[in-house]
Amino acid sequence: MKKNCIITGATDGIGKQTALDLAKLGYCIGLVGRDEQKGTLVLDEIERATGNQSLQFFKTDLSNIKSLESLSNELKEKYDSLDILINNAGAYFSEYIQTEAGLEMTFALNHLNYFRLTHLLMDIIKIDQPGRVINVASSAHFSARLDINDIQMSKGYKGWTAYCNSKLMNILFTYEIHKRFKETGITFNALHPGFVDTRFGDNNTGLGKNILSIGKRLIAINVVKGASTNVYLASSDEVKNMSGKYFDKSRSVRSSKVSHSEIYQEKLWSYSEDILNNL
Numbered sequence: 001m002k003k004n005c006i007i008t009g010a011t012d013g014i015g016k017q018t019a020l021d022l023a024k025l026g027y028c029i030g031l032v033g034r035d036e037q038k039g040t041l042v043l044d045e046i047e048r049a050t051g052n053q054s055l056q057f058f059k060t061d062l063s064n065i066k067s068l069e070s071l072s073n074e075l076k077e078k079y080d081s082l083d084i085l086i087n088n089a090g091a092y093f094s095e096y097i098q099t100e101a102g103l104e105m106t107f108a109l110n111h112l113n114y115f116r117l118t119h120l121l122m123d124i125i126k127i128d129q130p131g132r133v134i135n136v137a138s139s140a141h142f143s144a145r146l147d148i149n150d151i152q153m154s155k156g157y158k159g160w161t162a163y164c165n166s167k168l169m170n171i172l173f174t175y176e177i178h179k180r181f182k183e184t185g186i187t188f189n190a191l192h193p194g195f196v197d198t199r200f201g202d203n204n205t206g207l208g209k210n211i212l213s214i215g216k217r218l219i220a221i222n223v224v225k226g227a228s229t230n231v232y233l234a235s236s237d238e239v240k241n242m243s244g245k246y247f248d249k250s251r252s253v254r255s256s257k258v259s260h261s262e263i264y265q266e267k268l269w270s271y272s273e274d275i276l277n278n279l
């Protein structure tokens, strides 16, 4: 039977390549992105390259947390059950930006979007197979400087630190949801895709963008390699019973010390819930 998979941020970079690779394996894929035109082009491209006709594009700005409820309703109309959810959409914002709901943009897109969408879809993620939730984090989390009492960096925003913090949050969230839902059999894992040559960072101007561009030209891996840990976690039997882990190069490795702090995991969870209750 075909496996149902949702990938966020599937119109470019690692998410798009993951969609292409899983389409080759015959998965039925919901590609989520914010740009309808780009989504249609990507869908056509993947369909032509793979012959897979079981692909659909869903348009949502994932930083708009309120809109995730209608996205989840649309997804549930299409899919009775989900085998895989890949929370992948993410970005780095060198300047402070607020979403319509007054949230700091990096926090909203990179963390709260993963947190909210996973919760909204939990009731259709398969518990018998079991389903897999994959959170694309980053080794940048090792450089996080998260003030757990000022999670959205209201004092002295620094774009790169906000990004590193958000990637730490991806791992804190993965470990906490694993603890809370492990009896379901659903697996929850986080990963670092490598330093990958994508459009990551291109939304910025100035030094932040230039440093990343030079780095990408000199040392980044290509997007096929960059998608490989996603594809491994989504499709390999080797990891079907592994949960609450952090992967790099398709291997479970140790994440930073602070990512294992149960106090941070619980505080981030309740802070995220409080925000959602007041949105």
Ligand SMILES: NC(=O)c1ccc[n+]([C@@H]2O[C@H](COP(=O)([O-])OP(=O)(O)OC[C@H]3O[C@@H](n4cnc5c(N)ncnc54)[C@H](OP(=O)(O)O)[C@@H]3O)[C@@H](O)[C@H]2O)c1
Residues within 6 Å of the ligand: 008, 009, 010, 011, 012, 013, 014, 015, 032, 033, 034, 035, 038, 060, 061, 062, 063, 064, 088, 089, 090, 091, 109, 136, 137, 138, 139, 192, 193, 194, 195, 196, 197, 198, 199, 200, 201
């Ligand atoms: N590249 C790296 O070296 C690297 C390293 C470690 C971790 N990561 C992580 O890998 C993930 C994917 O990054 P990437 O390198 O593939 O970046 P990318 O090439 O910029 O792709 C990001 C994807 O997310 C989508 N997206 C961005 N903002 C969105 C929003 N508000 N609503 C809906 N979709 C949105 C983009 O849509 P558009 O096509 O409309 O722009 C695109 O499809 C991120 O979580 C990033 O933190 C990347």
